[in-house]
Amino acid sequence: MRKVIHSNFELDLSSKKITDISENPIFSDKFSTKYSYPIEIDLEDDLDIAFGFISFYNSSDPLTLIDVTYVHNDVLSPAVLEVEEIQGKKMQITISWGFEEFPSWNKKLSELPLDKFEVANIYTHAAGIISQTYPAVNYNFPQIHTDKIDTDDEIWFAFEKILNNFKDGAFLENYVDTLEDITYNKNIMQPLPYLLHVLKKGFEDGGYNLEGSFTTHPLVQKICMYTDATYHTTFEQESYTIMQMSEDATISLREIVGTFTIPPTFSWQQPQIITNPTQRVATYTSLTTIIAPGKYRIIGKITLYSLRFLPSSIKIKYRDTIIHSQTIGLFNSRINGIKFEKNIDIVFETLSDLEPNEITIISEQYPTEEKVIFDININPIRLHDMSGEAIPTVLNPNQIDLTRAVPDITFGDFVTTLKNWFNLNLDYDSNNAYLNFTQDDIDLARLKDFNSFEIMEPVRKLQKGNSYVLKFQDVNSKEYSFVPVYHSFDTISNSGYVVNEKTTEIQINGYPLPLAFRNGIQTAHAFEESNDKLQFVIYDGLTSGINIAKDPTQLLLPSVHENFWKKFFNRRINSQPFTWSFLADSFEILGLNIKDKLSCYSNIHLIKTISKTEIEPEIFEVEIETEAEI
Template sequence: MKDKFITNTGVEIPLDKSGFVFVEENPRFKDSFWTNYTLPISVQYDRDFLSKFGQYSSHTNTGLKRYHEGIHLFEGKIRKGKLEIMEFRNNNLKLQIDSGFENLPNFDKKLSDLPLLEIEVTDIYEHANKIVTKKYPDTEYNFPRLYTDEYNLDDEAWKYFDSFINNRNNLESTTGEKVFPRNRVENGMDVYNKNIIHPMPYLLYVLQVGFMDAGFRLSGEILDDPYLKQRCIWSGTHYYIDAEQKEHKAAIYQEDFYETGMSTDYAAENSSAPEQGGKWKKQIRIGAPGRYRLIIDSNLNYNGQKYEGKIKISSPQIIDLQNLAEESLRNNNYHIEKVFSVSEAQALKGAEILIECSEYGVPNQEDQNGKSIGIAQIYINPMRQHTDSGVPIIYVFNENKINLKKAVPDMTFGDLVNTIKNLRNYDLEFIGNRAVMNIIKVDKTMPTVPFEEFEVPDPIRKFNDKSFFNLKFPDVEDIQTQNIFIDDQGYHMNYKNVPSDATEININVFCLPMTYFRGVYTAKAYSENALMLVYYDGLKNGDNNASNPEGLMDESLAQNLVGWYKNRLTNFSYKWKFVVPKNKIRKYNIRSEISCYNKKHWIKSWTKKSLSDTLYLVEIETETF
C-alpha cells in the first residue's frame, strides 16, 4: 500500500515520491498532545487535480478551501488527517498534512458541551440520599458535603443555611436517619434556604464520555488509578437556580381588546352605553414560591353611567385560583382581591395566572397627574418575603433533575486530558478504537527492541537540554500548594530559588483542602479557574463528608514523578542519520523502546524523508534510560 493522502472528496495525493518529509515527536517528552505532521510538500497541478480539488491556479476564483479533511495512508497504517494549503501559484501548490490522533477533534470542545448525563428524578433530596451510599463506578456522580463561606448567614436569604453544600443530617428527620434538609417557605412567609444540592461528576466518568464522544473507549491503568478513581469534579460555580418574589403591575388599555362588538340586554336598555365593547386577557407568570395577593381594579363609569362586564381568573397550576366562578361586574366599579400560594414545584414549572375579561369599551382613564392608566389595573403583591428594607429574599431551587453539563468547570476536554497527563505523567496512545492511558515509567528491566542495525559510527551525543524541572500548581489564596522542583539530585518541595532556566510545567489542578466547621471535617469549596478535585468514596460513619487522601499535590506525588524527570536530567541525548528501506523501519513506532550503542533508548523524535519509492533518509533523536 503506497503512502498517500485521500481527501473526503476522493482526491488522491501520492506521498511516496522523493521530497516528502514526515515529522513525528514522542508526546512523552511534551506537556501536551499534538498531531504528527509533514513538512510542506510541493504538488504540481493537472486538469484532473484542479477539477476535483479546486481551481487554485486561477487568480479570479473565490471560495477556495484552506483545509481538507481526509485519510492519511502512511507505512501501511490508516490515520485520520487534515491537509492545509500553505501557498499556491500558477502551476503548483504547497501543502502540509497533520495526522494521527494525539489531538482529538473534540479537544477544543467545552466540558459542558460533552454528552454528559441529564436525567429527571422524582425527588432530588431522596435521590441524593440514595446516591451518597455509592461510589464510582456504581454511580457517575455523587453528593459529597462541602463547607462554603460564600454566603452571609446574617442575610435574610441565608439565615437558615448551615454553610454546607449537599448538607445531610438528622435534624429534620422523622425517623432519626440522616437526610438532606429541604428548602421551603413556611406559612407562605418565611424562606428556608436550608440546602444547596450540587451533583459532582466523577473525573473518570467525564474522561470516558469525552473519549467516547470522539469515537474511542478509554482503557489502561488510568481506570484503576487509586489517586484518581474516586475523585469528583467541583465546578466552582452555582449549579442551583434562584428566584425572588416579585411585584407584578400591569395596565389594560382599550387597544388591548382582541375581540370587539359585544352586545347584551344591558346595552339595549342604556342608549348612552358605548357601542363598542370587547374582550381582553392577561397572562402573568409567577417564578418564586410563597403567598401573594392579586388585586384587580377598574372603573366602569362613562358619562356618569356605570356599565357591565364579566371577569374570570384561572390557573392550571395554582390550586387557590382553580375552579373560580366567573364574576359579574354589572353596575359597579370593580375591585377584586384574591390571596393565593405558590409551591416550589409550581414555581419551578412556571405558575401561570390567566385573567380574562369582557366589558364595554370605556375610554382609557387618567390618574391625578393626567397619566393614562388604561381601563383596568392588575397588581400581584408578594406577602412578606422581603427584608425590612424592602429587598426581595431569593429562594434557592434544587431542581428534580441531574444535569452534569452544569456541574463541570469552564474548560475544554483537551485541557482536562493534558492536566491529568501532567499531574500523573500519563501517556496517551490510540490502538484501534481504544484510547490507552498508562503511566510513563522508567523501567530498566523491560525488554527493548533491537536497533543496532541502524547505528552509524559516530552519532552526536550530548547532555540533555533540560537542567531543572519545576512543576507548578495554581496559586490559591489560603491554600498552601506544594510546587515540586526536580534537579539531578532529586525533588524539593516548594523550592524558593528556582533557577531562571528551569523548565516550568504548569498543572492547573488542585484538591479542595480540608477544614473544620461546626464539628464537621470536610473539604472547603473554592471558586477558581482550575480543575478542582474532591475525593468521595461513599459514606463514612454515616456521613457524606469529602476527604483528601495523600497522593496528589504533596510529597507522595513527588515520589511518584521524580524517577521520570530525574532520568531526563541525568541521561544523554543521541542524534544520527541513516538511509533505510521503508519496509524495514515500519515495524518501529515513536513509542518503541530500542537498544543500540550498548544503551536503552526512547525515541524522542524522528524525521523521515522519502528518497524514492523504497528508501527513507531517517534523522532520529533519542534519550537514554
C-alpha cells in the same frame, strides 16, 4: 505508496520526498506525535475548487484545515491536512496524525454518553449511594462549600452555602410552610461524576476500551470532578408591575338614558332637570398573564375620578371571576372629576389546569390629565405545581444527568490536563487505549537491539543545566494559593527559585478543591466560580457517617511530584541526548516504535523523535534523537 484521501479529492504523494516526524509524547505536554515537513504540491483547478477556491485573493471561506485519511507504508491513519502557504499555483501543505485526531478528542465533555436517567426521589437516591465509591457507582454526592449563592437574596435566606447538605442521616430538602407561606430553600443537590467514568466514556465514544495503570490506581479511583454548574432548577418568583397612565385611556362619549336632577348651587336657584345627558368616559384596561401557578398578592393604588351621571368603577378579575370591585356613585353631581385614591390588597390562588392565569383590571372614570391611574404590583407568595401543591422555588430534579455536571472543556483538553498532572502516557491499538504512568511505560517498554545502526560520531549534548517547574494555572482567590514545584539538578523547591531558557514549565489547567471548615463541617470548598478547568474532590464514601470530602494533599503538586514526576525529571536531567542519521530500507525500520527503548552506544536510550525521509522507493534516510541515562 503515499496518498491523501478525501471525499472531494485524492492526492498521490508517491513521487514526493516527504519527511515524516514522530515525537515521543512523554517528552511533550501534548499527545499529537506525528507530522510531516511541508510538502509542495501543484494547485490544479479541481483541487482549487475542493479547497474553496483557495487561490482567489478574495475567497471568503477557503479550506485550510481538512480531515483526511493518510495512506503511508500501507497504513491508513485519520489525519489533518493543513495548508500553510500559497504562491500562484504552488501550495505548501503539512499532514499530522496521532491521538489529537482521535474521534472524541474535540467533543465537549457534555457531549459524551455519560449517565443520564430519572430517579424516583433525588434525596433518597443520593442517600443510597454516598456510602459507596467507584467503580460501584459512577458519581456521588459529597458536601461542597460554595460561595456562589447570595443568601441575602430572599429566596436563599435558608441556604447554608453547602451543596449536598446532609444532616442527621438525611439530605436537607427544600419545602414550603403553607401555614406561614414561607419557602425554605435549604439545599442544592449536584452529583459529582467520578473521573474514571468520564474518562472511560470518552474513549468508549471513540471506539476504544480504556485500560492501563492510571485506571487501577487507588487514588485515581477516588477522584470526583466538580464544576460550577447550575444543576438545580429555579422557579423565578416573578412580580408583575401594572402601570396605567392618563394617556392610556380609551375616551368615549356615552348617552346616559334617564332623567337626572341636579341640585342648585345656591338656595335661591331652582334644581336643574337633565334628560338623557352625554358623558365623556375614560376606560382603562390592563391584562396580565401570570406564568407560574401559585398564591399571589395584588397590592397597590388606583386613582378614580368621579363621573356626573355614572358611578366610577374598578373591577379586578381572575379569568372571568371578579375578585375585587369598587365604585364611586356621585350621581347628579354638579361637577366631574373629584379625585379618590383607593388602596388595593387582595390575595388569591391560581387554579391548577392548563388555562392561562389572566388578571384583568378595568376602570371607568372621568378623563383626566393626572399622570398615574394604576400603580399595582402582583407579587408571588408561593408557587404551585400543576396539581396545586405548593413547591419550593429551588427544585432539585429527580434526575441524574452528568452531562450537566462536567467542565466546559473538550475531551482532548481533559486527557491532556491529566497527562500533565500525573505524567501519563497514552497508547492504543485497534480496540484498546492504554493510559499509563510514564514511568511504568519506560520500565515496561520493549528493548530493541540498535547497535547495527550506530555511527562513528553521533552528536551528544549534556543537560544537567535543565530544570522543570510543575504548577497549577493561577486561580482567582485571595484565600487560597497552590505551591509549584521546581526541580533542577541539585534543587527541589517550592519558592525562591529562578527560571531561565533551560526551564520547562508544565502548567496544569486544574487543581484539587481545598478543605474548609464552615457550619461545623470540614469538606471541599468551591472557592472559584469556574467551569473551564478541572476541579477535583477525593471521595470514597462516608466518614463517621457524613458525606465529606477527603484531604486532597495527594493531589497537590509536592505529592504529585514525589510520586509521579521526580524519578522522570531526574532521569531527564541526568541523561545525554544523542542525535545521528543513517540509511535503512523499509523492512529494517518497519518495527521501530517511537516508544521503544534502544540498546546502543553501550547504554539504554529512550527515543525522542524519529524523522524518516524516503529518498528512493523503500529506502529511507533516518534521523533519530534519543536520551540515554548516564
